[in-house]
Amino acid sequence: MSKRIVALIDGEHYLPVTRAALEKLGDEVVAAVFIGGMEKIGTPDDLKQLDVPVVMRETALAGIRHAIEEYEPDVVFDLSDEPVVGYNERMSMACEIMSQGVIYKGPDFEFTPPGFPRLCEKPSMAVIGTGKRIGKTAITAHMARVLNGQEGDFDTVWSPCIVTMGRGGPAEPELIKGDEIELTPSYLVDISNKGTHASSDHYEDALMARITTVGCRRCGGGFSGRVFDSTVPEGVKLANKLPADFVLFEGSGASFPDVAADATVAVVGANQPLEYISGFMGPYRIDRADLVVITLCEYPSADPEKIESIERAIREINPVIKVVRTIFRPRPLIDVTEKKAIVATTAPLEFQRILADHLATAYACEVLFVTHNLSNRPKLRKDLSEAMSKHADADVLITELKAASVDVAAKSAIENGLEVVFMDNVPETAGGDGELDALTIETAKSAQSRFSLR
Numbered sequence: 026m027s028k029r030i031v032a033l034i035d036g037e038h039y040l041p042v043t044r045a046a047l048e049k050l051g052d053e054v055v056a057a058v059f060i061g062g063m064e065k066i067g068t069p070d071d072l073k074q075l076d077v078p079v080v081m082r083e084t085a086l087a088g089i090r091h092a093i094e095e096y097e098p099d100v101v102f103d104l105s106d107e108p109v110v111g112y113n114e115r116m117s118m119a120c121e122i123m124s125q126g127v128i129y130k131g132p133d134f135e136f137t138p139p140g141f142p143r144l145c146e147k148p149s150m151a152v153i154g155t156g157k158r159i160g161k162t163a164i165t166a167h168m169a170r171v172l173n174g175q176e177g178d179f180d181t182v183w184s185p186c187i188v189t190m191g192r193g194g195p196a197e198p199e200l201i202k203g204d205e206i207e208l209t210p211s212y213l214v215d216i217s218n219k220g221t222h223a224s225s226d227h228y229e230d231a232l233m234a235r236i237t238t239v240g241c242r243r244c245g246g247g248f249s250g251r252v253f254d255s256t257v258p259e260g261v262k263l264a265n266k267l268p269a270d271f272v273l274f275e276g277s278g279a280s281f282p283d284v285a286a287d288a289t290v291a292v293v294g295a296n297q298p299l300e301y302i303s304g305f306m307g308p309y310r311i312d313r314a315d316l317v318v319i320t321l322c323e324y325p326s327a328d329p330e331k332i333e334s335i336e337r338a339i340r341e342i343n344p345v346i347k348v349v350r351t352i353f354r355p356r357p358l359i360d361v362t363e364k365k366a367i368v369a370t371t372a373p374l375e376f377q378r379i380l381a382d383h384l385a386t387a388y389a390c391e392v393l394f395v396t397h398n399l400s401n402r403p404k405l406r407k408d409l410s411e412a413m414s415k416h417a418d419a420d421v422l423i424t425e426l427k428a429a430s431v432d433v434a435a436k437s438a439i440e441n442g443l444e445v446v447f448m449d450n451v452p453e454t455a456g457g458d459g460e461l462d463a464l465t466i467e468t469a470k471s472a473q474s475r476f477s478l479r
Contacts, residue, residue, distance in 0.1 A: 028053055028098075028099035028100050029053055029055050029096065029097065029098045029099050029100070030050055030051075030053045030054045030055065030098055030099070030100045030101075030102050031054075031055060031056050031057065031058060031089075031092045031093065031096055031098040031100075031101050031102070032046075032047055032050060032054055032056075032057045032058070032077075032101075032102050032103075032104050033057070033058050033060050033085075033089070033101060033102070033103045033104060033105050033118070034047075034057045034058070034059055034060070034075075034079075034104050034105060035059070035060055035061055035062040035104075035105040035106070035109040035110070036059070036061065036062035036063045036064060036065055036066040036109075037062040037064055037065055037105075037106065037108065037109055038065060038104070038106075039065045039066075040065075040066055040071060040072070040074055040075065043075060043104065044074065044075050044076070046104050047075060047076075047077060047104075050102060054077055054102075055077070055078075055096045055098060056077055056078040056079070056080060056092050056095070056096045056098075057072075057075060057077050057078070057079045057080070058079070058080045058081075058085070058088040058089055058091075058092045058101075059072060059079055059080065059081045059088065060085035060088060060089075060105055060109060060110065061085060061109045061110075062105075062108070062109040069081060078096075080092045080095070085110075085114070085118065086117065086118065086121050089101065089118060089121055089122060090121065090125075093122070093125045093127055098127055099127065099128060100127065100128045100129075100130050101118075101122045101127055101128070101129050101130070102130050102131065103115070103118070103129070103130065103131040103132075113304060115131075116304060116305055116306070117304075117308065119136045119248075119306070119309075120306060120307075120308040120309040120312065121308075122136070123136055123137075123138040123249060123309055124138075124308075124309055124312045124313060126138050126140070136248065136249065138249065139247075139249055139250060139251040139281065139283070141281070141282075141283055141284050141285040142258065142284060142285060143284070143285040143479075144258055144261045144262070144265075144284050144285070145261050145264070145265065145272055145284060145285070145286070146265045147264075147265070147269065147270060147271060147272050147476070148270070148271050148272070148287055148469070148472045148473040148475075148476040148477075149271070149272040149273070149274060149286040149287050149288075149472060149476070150168075150271075150272075150273055150274070150286055150287065150288045150289070150290060150468060150469060150472045151273075151274040151275075151276065151281065151282050151286035151288070151289045151290070152164060152165045152168065152273060152274065152275050152276060152289075152290045152292060153250065153276040153279075153280075153281050153282075153289060153290070153291055153292070153310060153314070154276055154278065154279055154291070154292040154293075154294075155279055155291065155292070155293050155294065155297060155301050155302060155307055155310055156278060156279050156294060156297055156301060157278040157279070158294070158371060158400075159292055159293065159294030159296070159297065159320050159321065160292060160294070160320040160321065160351075160353055160450060160452070161275065161276060161292045162189075162226050162229055162230060162275065162427070163233075163353060163449070163450040163451070163452060164290070164292050164318055164320065164351075164452055165187060165230060165234075165273055165275045166187075166229070166230050166233035166234040166449070167233075167234075167451065167452050167461070167465075168273060168290070168465045168469075169185050169187055169230065169234035169236055169273055170233075170234050170235075171461075171462045171465045171466065172185045172271060172273075172465065172466075172469055173185055173234075173236060175234075175235070176462055177462035177463075177466075179462075179463075179466050181466060181469075181470065183269075183270055183271040183469065184236075184268065184269050184270050184271070185236060185269055185270075185271040185272065185273055186236060186237045186238065186239065186264055186267050186269035186271075186272055186273070187227070187230045187231075187234065187236065187237075187238040187239070187272075187273045187274075187275060188238070188239045188241060188257060188260045188261060188264050188272060188273070188274050188275065188282065189225070189226035189227040189230060189238060189239070189240050189241060189275045189277075190226075190241045190242065190243045190252070190255055190256075190257050190260075190274075190275065190276065190277045190280070190282055190283075191222075191225045191226045191227070191240065191241075191242055191243070191277055192242065192243065192244070192277060192278075193222040193224075193225050193242070194222070194225050194226070194227070194240050194241050194242030194243070194256070195221070195222075195225070195240050195241070195242060195256075196242070196256075197256065197259070198239050198240065198241050198256055198259050198260035198263050199227065199239070199240040200237065200238075200239055200240075200263060201227055201228060201231040201237065201238045201239075201240065202231075202237050203230070203231030203232060203234060203235050203236050203237060203238060204235050204236050204237060208228065208231060208232045210431075210435045210438075210439065210445035210447070211439065213228065213426075213431045213435065214431055214432075214435050214436050214439060217431045217432045217436070223431040223432070224426055224427050224428060224429070224430050224431050224432075225240055226240065226275060226277075227239065227240030227241075228240070228426060229425075229426040229427055230275065232358070232426055232447060233358075233426070233449045236269075237267060237269060239260045239263050239264050240260075241255065241256040241257045241259070241260040242255070242256055243255040243256075243257065243277055243280060243283075245280075246277075246278055246279060246280035247280075248305070248306045249306050249309055250276070250279060250280050250281035250306070250309075250310065251280070251281065251283065252277075252280050252281070252283055255282075255283045257274070257282050257283050257284055258283065258284060261284050271469065271472075271473070274286055279306075279310070286472070287471075287472035287473070287475040287476045288315045288316075288468050288469070288471050288472035288475065289313055289314045289315055289316075290314060290315065290316045290317075290318060290465075290468060291310050291311055291313075291314035291316070291317045291318070292317075292318050292320060293311075293317055293318070293319050293320070293335065293339070294319075294320050294321050294326070295319055295320065295321045295322045295323075295326050295327035295331065295332050295335060295350075296321050296326040296327055297335075299331070299334055299335060299338060302335055302338050302339065303338040303341075303342070307342075308342045311339055311342045311343050311346065312342055312343050314343070314346060315346070315347070315468050315471060316346065316347045316348075316349070316464055316465075316467075316468045317339050317343075317346055317347070317348045317349070318349055318351055318452070318461065319332065319335060319336065319339075319348065319349070319350045319351065319457070320351050320352075320353065320452065321351075321352065321353070322350040322351060322352055322455045322456065323352045323379075323455070325373070325375035325376070326373075326375075326376075332350065336348055336350070336457075347457075347458045347459070347464055347467075347468075348457045348458055349454060349456075349457035349458060349459065349460075349461050349464055350454070350455040350456040350457045351452040351453060351454060351455055351461055352452070352453050352455050353450040353451065353452055353453070354383050354387070354450070354451050354453055355368075355370075355380055355383060355384055355423070355448045355449070355450060355451075356387075356388075356448060356449045356450075356451045357384070357388055357390075357423055357446045357447075357448045358446060358447050358448065358449065359446050360388075361384075361388050361389075361390040361421055361423065361446055362388065362389045362390065363389060363390065363391075364390045364391070364420045364421045364444075365390070365391045365393055365416070365418055365419050365420045365421070366384065366390050366391065366392050366393060366419065366420070366421045366422070366423045366446075367393055367394045367395075367396075367409070367412045367413070367416065367419050367421070367422050367423070367438075367443070368380065368381070368384070368392055368394070368395045368396070368422075368423045368424070369395075369396050369398075369399045369405065369408075369409070369422065369423070369424040369425070369430060369434045370395065370396070370397055370399055370424070370425055371397070371399045371400050371425060371427060371428055372397060373397060374397045376397075377395045377397065380392075380395060381395060384423070390421075390423075393412070393416040393418075393419055394408075394412040394415070394416055394419075396408035396409065396412065399424065399425060399427065399428045399429055399430055399434065400427075400428040400429065401429075402429045402433050405429050405433050405434060406433055406437070409433070409434060409437050409438075410437075413437070413441050413443075419443060420443065420444060421443055421444045421445070421446050422434060422435070422437075422438035422443045422444070422445050422446070423446045423447075423448050424438075424445065424446075424447060424448065425447070425448060425450065426447045430447075
């Protein structure tokens with residue numbers, strides 16, 4: 026079956042050259058979009074000699090949108106070149122074209138929109154990100170707590186489960202019944218000693234949200250979020266058999282869960298370069314989302330001007346999207362009142378005072394030492410060894426459940442007689458279109474409505 030082609034052309038090529046290229050593309054060319062440049066053509070009327078309909082609009086993206094709507098191509102083939110288009114312009118066009126479900130192709134490249142199979146038999150929501158270490162797992166766990174009534178006070182309550190896809194996930198989808206089993210530090214150290222990555226996302230979600238999770242794994246990540254290999258489709262089959270009535274899919278890094286979801290939440294870190302959101306494939310991620318959660322919206326992650334520029338870029342890409350700003354605050358899972366604590370975190374060193382002050386003020390513990398090397402095992406071992414030697418009066422290790430928190434931090438603490446307390450990173454609303462909890466419920470209701478219309 027032949028594919029319908031819309032070609033992108035410019036006025037920096039002589040028209041006979043462009044016409045010959047269109048003929049080489051074949052009879053499948055149904056239209057062309059003129060995207061700029063007048064050096065080598067006389068007037069727009071001269072474009073009629075190309076013998077195909079030519080779309081001209083005020084901008085290249087507007088012309089592309091019109092041509093896709095009007096001619097329904099399978100492929101947009103780019104015959105343009107510098108100086109009309111550069112790298113940034115091409116990435117913008119790629120995002121626009123792929124968002125419409127169309128292949129974007131050129132002489133030496135091809136961007137194929139990742140079409141995901143619809144395997145989930147329940148309403149679902151995907152939580153994707155624009156990078157790693159921006160709080161995606163914390164947001165997913167919090168949303169799960171909101172959906173099942175642990176956070177907030179809403180009339181609508183679900184029984185959700187979470188399907189994760191980590192780079193250190195299990196070879197086969199693994200079920201963790203976080204609402205039934207107690208994930209104690211000793212238990213997690215024990216399974217870590219047996220070779221399991223006990224800090225994988227599905228363990229963290231099960232512990233923090235206290236619901237059932239399905240752990241999967243993935244490898245590789247493309248420009249548009251497609252992974253090379255994943256066990257998520259098998260994980261969905263397992264989730265379909267659970268008594269849960271809603272599924273949260275958690276992405277990994279900037280990669281998508283490779284199954285279709287009924288709604289999408291994009292997590293953006295205020296600490297990320299602006300071009301990760303407004304450039305490259307950032308717009309593709311923003312454009313497909315129903316809600317954007319900007320995390321780390323405080324100094325030293327970002328100053329107010331940077332946060333404003335990120336939100337402005339998001340709204341320019343997707344004018345109808347809901348946006349909420351958030352900050353994170355640590356919450357120990359058990360009482361640490363009057364405990365003397367060593368803290369292990371993946372947060373940057375610049376956040377040490379914020380974390381320590383919050384733990385002391387909100388939970389009445391004394392923070393003796395903070396290591397920010399939870400994701401660097403050699404440095405973490407060195408930090409903990411020095412901290413435990415210097416602070417022999419420490420009672421407890423407070424740590425996130427991620428990276429080396431089990432196989433290094435918790436194990437070391439237990440061996441040295443310290444109690445291990447895991448802490449959650451709780452998102453707090455810091456601006457935007459509403460409270461995070463209410464927007465979570467709103468997005469879940471949209472997912473449920475779309476599911477019912479399938």
